[in-house]
Amino acid sequence: MQTPLDTLQHIFGYPSFRGEQEAIIDTLVSGEDALVLMPTGGGKSLCYQIPSLVRPGVGVVISPLIALMQDQVNALNELGVRAGFLNSTLSMEQVRETEQALLNNELDLLYVAPERLLQSRTLDLLDSAPLALFAIDEAHCVAQWGHDFRADYLRLDVLHQRFPQVPRIALTATADVRTREEIVTRLALDEARQFVAGFDRPNIQYRIQQKDNPRRQLLQFLRAEHPNQAGIVYCLSRKKVEQTAEWLCREGFNALPYHAGLPAPLRATHQSRFLREEAVIMVATIAFGMGIDKPDVRFVAHLDLPKSIEAYYQETGRAGRDGEPATALLLYGLEDVVKLRQMMSSSDGAESFKRHEQQRLTAMLGLCEVTSCRRQVLLRYFADTLEEPCGNCDTCLSPPETWDASEPVRKALSCVYRTGQRFGANHLIDVLRGSSAEKILSLGHDRLSTYGIGRDLSAEEWRSIMRQLVAAGYLDVDPEGFGGLRLTEQCRPVLRGDQPVFLRRDIKVPTARPAARRAVEEIPEADMGLWQALRACRKRLADEHGVPPYVIFHDATLRAMLEQKPLEPRQMLAISGVGDSKLERFGADFLDVIREFEYTHS
Structure with a gap:
């Protein structure tokens, strides 16, 4: 044996x-x-x-x-x-x-x-x-x-x-x-x-940004950081999946939709293309991806807020299975929280189940708004620990600025109370900024003491405040009231002036990517010809055998061939990822490629 x-x-x-x-x-x-x-x-x-x-x-x-x-x-x-x-x-x-x-x-x-x-x-x-x-x-x-x-x-x-x-x-x-x-x-x-074994995936760079024209943000992310690479874009609804995939195709990307409403043969075809072709972007609901074996997914982008840290961890975990650097980008806003809370409230689950779902969403919001290392918070949720900040998440690479928002927060909470605790963030911001919109005037909200007291802040700044107040538990979303915001018991000491509130200051998303701890290893110019030849050999064999290219050899194994340039079977067998069976089946093809390269460049 x-x-x-x-x-x-x-x-x-x-x-x-x-x-x-x-x-x-x-x-x-x-x-x-x-x-x-x-x-x-x-x-x-x-x-x-x-x-x-x-x-x-x-x-x-x-x-x-x-x-x-x-x-x-x-x-x-x-x-x-x-x-x-x-x-x-x-x-x-x-x-x-x-x-x-x-x-x-x-x-x-x-x-x-x-x-x-x-x-x-x-x-x-x-x-x-x-x-x-x-x-x-x-x-x-x-x-x-x-x-x-x-x-x-x-x-x-x-x-x-x-x-x-x-x-x-x-x-x-x-x-x-x-x-x-x-x-x-x-x-x-x-x-x-x-x-x-621990939950840390140190090769994944976690980044969470407030929504500010999410299509523009995604496009900038893809073109600047992940051109011609495979990835997954998650959306909450089927309609948004299809619209996003169509839009990405118009922008020049090879994007495919995937959700449970598509015919089963089409879903299977799209999944097969994602696994077997290169640089395919799968735009999907959470119906896609559990257990995906593709090792070279270089990014996972969420255009909507996941319902829990478990879901977020599992979905982002589909990136970088090969250990190479990968990026997890999440774009979220207050509208995501409203939508998810309404969905949870209208579900058929028991009250205890709904309560647990709300608690998990609150934990997810906490991860989004944290000003310390995101990876430490993420791991702590799973009872895992990381002694030092990771240095490879956005809050480590670009520490957020905090500010004493106590006075604006009291204005916001007072406005929620004065308007009857039944209006959404956009209406409240209009009142605070003194809008003369017909709805404000018809409801008489222009006569409230909070009308116009927030003109010193922009609508974007007020949206950030409202979002963070919901995340921190000072405001709750009325699931039955079309996203209306309500006060919680937690806000009493804040309204009395007994408790200061510090919030993170949202910044416009920088065009440059935060420096990752380790960049994807660049192929030296002198080796680029051999690298392409090895990849072409792998693709040909994969097509012949009807399997994805990574089943033949992972990128890491091809890189090792590139570095060591084996010329004999025993040298090939010393490379990680090459066993007896694969040496017998594929070794000669790759050795021929390397020998030809060495001969022509000697």
């Missing part, structure tokens, strides 16, 4: 384990259960793939990501691993072939959708098959409080009841303490060893 390290080196082509991978793998190989929290890009899949190859029998992977199973299986097949899947995309004949391969012990890994696994036919099949382990991927889907809840996950404790001798591993990149406890309880993992 091969050791885990032999399997890592010869099949996957990596010289050594990272972090707690080895301890997790040893736990499963010895037959124990494990709960693993590991950031996206941290190498979670190896934690169950290697034990599945080392232990006798087949590793059964439960995953909600039906659209990705084919790519995951193709990637393993390219490594020489015998992998298959069972989901609703297969014909009956294909299902029977896969089931027979399972019974004949001809599979190392089998990917199954949770709804398929729970069918009596599948459970009976597994009773007759040699099983190495069960891997429950995206385990946070079990949490009823979570943003990706799947009802089928609640029934996965059947694995413990029906197959008590088969070790299980539950994995997720997104789980706060409460969600972790729920995973343990609902999946009966009380005896499992827990591995919390």
